[in-house]
Amino acid sequence: MSTDAGDRLVDGYSLVVFDLDGVIYLIDRPIAGAVEAVARLRAEGRAVAYATNNASRRSSEVADLLTGMGVSATPEEVLTSAAAAAELLAQRLPAGSAVLVVGAEALRAEVRAAGLRPVDSADESPAAVVQGYGKQVGWAELAEASLAVRAGATWVATNTDRTLPSGRGPLPGNGSLVAVLRTALDRDPDVVVGKPEAALFATAARRAGQGRALVVGDRLDTDIEGARRAGLESLLVLTGVSDVAELLAAPPERRPTYVSADLAGLFDPAAVVRVPGAAQAGGWSVTVTDGGGLELTGAGRSLDALAALCAVAWATAAGDVVVRAGSPEATEALTALGLSD
Known part of the structure; x- marks a missing residue:
């Protein structure tokens, strides 16, 4: 099951707050699907914002950079840690x-x-x-x-x-x-000032008014933890820093609401999963081995396997998690998730 109701993830939110590095672009090039995702949100009349810890560009420069990549953005939609830090100092000095x-x-x-x-x-x-x-x-x-x-x-x-x-x-x-x-x-x-502190996301959330805001990020230690501190739900995309191994070992304060391979998860229910799932769901079963690792058996979508692995790993494991396959289909799923036996 990809989301609670099987509907598009984005339909549950009035504002989508994007991290930039690893989500929208990588250094100076847009990540595959990012331009199309933002354009689709715009076409549907949905509000967007960009929150970045990168203090090497001003909001106007970030907006120009995004626009030059084909990603629509205005300076008012960009929240940077540089501007937030300067604002904080101006209030104190x-x-x-x-x-x-x-x-x-x-x-x-x-x-x-x-x-x-x-x-x-x-x-x-x-x-x-x-x-x-x-x-x-x-x-x-x-x-x-x-x-x-x-x-x-x-x-x-x-x-x-x-x-x-x-x-x-x-x-x-x-x-x-x-x-x-x-x-x-x-x-x-x-x-x-920046993530994982809540200030950037809290500022963005206020712009949503009475609606709900979804944070989309690629880092558990900044984007996801920052979203949780701000009381917001989050989507982890696997296009940047954090990977599945890090996700399985994540402490409670760094656990996202949803996971998808990329921004397609905003629109395609089959491309996103809520975590954690159940230990036996989606055709998969996860058990704890005698050595304290996890064994995945069964067959189904790799994202459903991930949700099941999160359920057991987060309930029983501390630190790095060793996962092994108990079926040929599980081997394929673990390979797709970037995990090895």
Whole structure:
């Protein structure tokens, strides 16, 4: 069974909130089906929003990037951690306060637009340090940030994504750079603005008014956990960072409502499944082996097998889950899901 009523998933929501990297695009190219999915939502008159932890582009730049890919977007529909961080600092600091910026030019622009003064050196006595992803960030910038925080500056991180997706595989994200300062300072940031904090999704949800919002993401540790913190249902798509093995080992706070291979799951009931399912459903049966792993037997859709595996894994397992096939059809399903015996 794909969804509770067997209807299209999207019909239950008035707003769809998309993550970007790994969901809509990968670096600079749209993911297969993304352009068509957003266009279909628009044609049906459904509201969309984009929430991204990427602090290297302004909302207007993200909207232009999406539009250039054929994905309709306006700056008002784009929620970035850079803009949210600048807004938070503007609420806490007097106008014109110095803020040491570690990150891309887009973050500096957001800080400036918020009425604050971006600086590069701890010698300028910044009231705060704001840290976001930037390809150029190196030791010198991190050293200045370390000195400023030790001198009493508030430390704000736009996000703590450990990695970001690329066509060559996961690359170090802002969370990895934050970890450098965390090690040097032996403390955590004072504030983390982006996902999995609820702020971005809560802002998007308010735009839905009395309707329901669905979060679509590719990362359990940011998109899905952030949706849960905001009290929203979520769809995990397997086009980005998190895979099925990570899903089976996910703690309660990182478990999505639905899973699909890609954005087709929004419209095709056969392409999405609610998780967890039942241990015996959809032609499949999942049991716990003597060694504490899982065995899948039977035959049916691979997504139904996934729902059954989630049911047992989430009820009994801790950490990584070993899954083995108990039938030829199960071998095919596990291969389709990216799992091996």
